[in-house]
Amino acid sequence: MRQKNMLADFLKQKRVSAGLSQRDVADKLGYSTPQFISNWERGVSHPPINALKRLGELYKVSADDLFEVTLNATIHEVTQDLRRKFASSKAR
Numbered sequence: 001m002r003q004k005n006m007l008a009d010f011l012k013q014k015r016v017s018a019g020l021s022q023r024d025v026a027d028k029l030g031y032s033t034p035q036f037i038s039n040w041e042r043g044v045s046h047p048p049i050n051a052l053k054r055l056g057e058l059y060k061v062s063a064d065d066l067f068e069v070t071l072n073a074t075i076h077e078v079t080q081d082l083r084r085k086f087a088s089s090k091a092r
Helices: 006-017 022-029 035-041 049-059 063-090
Strands: none
Touching: 006 035, 006 049, 006 063, 022 035, 022 049, 049 063
16 A cells, blocks of 8 residues: 555555445445545545544454554654655745
């Protein structure tokens, strides 16, 4: 998995492995459109924590595995953001 979109890739892989469409997942989570699921899987946005827990149940992924992927993806994103901010502040 690409580090940049680790959570997005993980979510898509697990959804496909579970045999669910984005529409199926959206319906089960109570979303009106599968666009939410698409955005998560493309790394445009992240699911809220309560949705992550439900996704773990739907995809039959342990809470520990889901937590680790989410934590690592978040650390990576924060690190990248801080590097960009630090680099742009040095240039001034």
